Amino acid sequence: MRYLKIISLLFISLSILTCASSPTGRSRVLLVSDPEINKMGADAFKDIKAKTPIESGARENTYVKCIANAILAVIEDDTGVQSWEVVVFKDNSANAFALPGGKIGVHTGILPVAKTTGQLAAVMGHEVAHVLARHGAERISDATIMNKGMGAVGAASGNNSAVMGAIGAGAQFGVMLPFSRKHESEADILGLEYMAKAGFDPKESIDLWKNMSAMGGSKPMEIMSTHPSDETRMKQLNEKLPDANKLYEEAKAKGKNPGCKL
Ligand SMILES: [Zn+2]
Secondary structure (H helix, E strand, O other): OHHHHHHHHHHHHHHHHOOOEOOOOOEOOOOOOHHHHHHHHHHHHHHHHHHOOEOOOHHHHHHHHHHHHHHHOOOOOOOOOOOOEEEEEOOOOOOEEEEOOOEEEEEHHHOOOOOOHHHHHHHHHHHHHHHHOOHHHHHHHHHHHHOOOOOHHHHHOOOOHHHHHHHOOHHHHOOOOOOOHHHHHHHHHHHHHHHHHOOOOOOHHHHHHHHHHHOHHHOOHHHHOOOOOHHHHHHHHHHHHHHHHHHHHHHHHOOOOOOOOO
16 A cells, blocks of 8 residues: 555656657656756856856947847746846857756857857857757756666755756766757757747858858867767758748847847
């Protein structure tokens, strides 16, 4: 009887945490709840802020936040985040990341790579998409399953660097868990949609990947770790461009013109 109770409790808690499908319709199992992973993201971000010099220049901050706010204004965030925090870090590495809990970090080193407003919007859209699609929770859940059902919350506690890597703070914590091809592809599709809805020309996403491609071995951590070749992702983005262009035209018709300038 007691076992039955435990089993049914387990079943109930699993069914609460299970998410039937990703934003693009992939079926998956999530063993970490939004409040849990939001806290992990917020804690990691606090740590990163303590360890990394923050760019206080008004020019960079106004520019980055202008783009971020335009993107954030069009997303549908159902992860329980009240407001997003955007920080520009004084770091020459070409990196940008978003963490669960509504956190966006942009290194000054990405500005010479994402050369235009639209290109930086493509980067931020892609990173925010990883968060909204709960890719971090999915990665932790996969790892948890591989570890023979070790409790997700147990694994996540204690500033575990593998968990930090899973939620997307890998570059800062020394463990980079690569986003899989399916996650990259999903983040590309969603990111393209966000930037278009925000009024950024979606074809700039392809220019961004051309620049990334030209960087060779010195690509940003998150980008470097991914499986799809630059050609594959540019091909996919090209395929999605007609749909994104419709959203872009609609956005422009509604008067959306972010006009952010560095
Ligand atoms: Zn990615």
